[in-house]
Amino acid sequence: MPRARHQPRLKVTATIGTRHPNVDLNVLAIAPAQPRYTPAMPPSPRIADFVASLPLAPGMRVLEIGCGPGVAARAVCRRIGHGRVVAIDRSATAIRIAARASRAECEAGLLELRLAAIEDFVLAGNEPRFDLAFAQRVGVLDGRHPADTALRRLKAALTPAAFLFVDGMPPLPARDL
Numbered sequence: 001m002p003r004a005r006h007q008p009r010l011k012v013t014a015t016i017g018t019r020h021p022n023v024d025l026n027v028l029a030i031a032p033a034q035p036r037y038t039p040a041m042p043p044s045p046r047i048a049d050f051v052a053s054l055p056l057a058p059g060m061r062v063l064e065i066g067c068g069p070g071v072a073a074r075a076v077c078r079r080i081g082h083g084r085v086v087a088i089d090r091s092a093t094a095i096r097i098a099a100r101a102s103r104a105e106c107e108a109g110l111l112e113l114r115l116a117a118i119e120d121f122v123l124a125g126n127e128p129r130f131d132l133a134f135a136q137r138v139g140v141l142d143g144r145h146p147a148d149t150a151l152r153r154l155k156a157a158l159t160p161a162a163f164l165f166v167d168g169m170p171p172l173p174a175r176d177l
């Protein structure tokens with residue numbers, strides 16, 4: 001009998017190498033469930049090492065582009081004393097997840113999350129410029145996509161002495177953006 005084209009998703013519970021009765025596939029492997037992100041989770045070594053390499057100091061104003069769930073932004077908060085991090089992401093889902101995990105930092109006034117693409121980013125009102133900006137795995141800044149508009153926006157948002165740090169790239173002085 002022909003099978004319906006769209007069947008409801010099935011939870012596969014079978015031993016590797018067996019043939020599951022409800023699924024038209026041999027079971028080769030079962031991916032472990034992704035752990036749901038919680039703020040108590042420490043940053044991954046990739047993010048921890050990147051943040052450790054940033055020349056942060058108490059009182060700095062820091063901009064993160066493409067913050068995702070906000071792991072790096074929260075790690076930066078722990079190194080800038082009474083400073084401030086503004087973390088932007090163009091994905092509403094990312095900002096929602098980051099907000100849920102960053103309640104303490106946001107309530108303490110250390111972190112602000114904004115839904116924005118860097119290509120559209122402008123300082124709010126009389127907001128001071130940032131002393132440092134960084135991005136990890138963000139295509140428009142790591143050379144995967146054209147960056148002219150993004151770099152123009154960044155230059156306008158950074159102090160002349162600021163640097164932009166992007167994973168896999170040498171630090172870029174704001175004056176050269």
Ligand SMILES: C[S@@+](CC[C@H](N)C(=O)[O-])C[C@H]1O[C@@H](n2cnc3c(N)ncnc32)[C@H](O)[C@@H]1O
Nearest residue numbers: 066067068089090091094116117118136137140
């Ligand atoms: C691969 S994830 C990396 C997240 C986090 N930085 C990390 O390293 O785990 C890229 C994130 O950057 C965001 N993003 C990509 N392009 C962007 C842009 N032009 N402006 C703002 N956010 C951007 C995406 O929505 C996504 O949340």
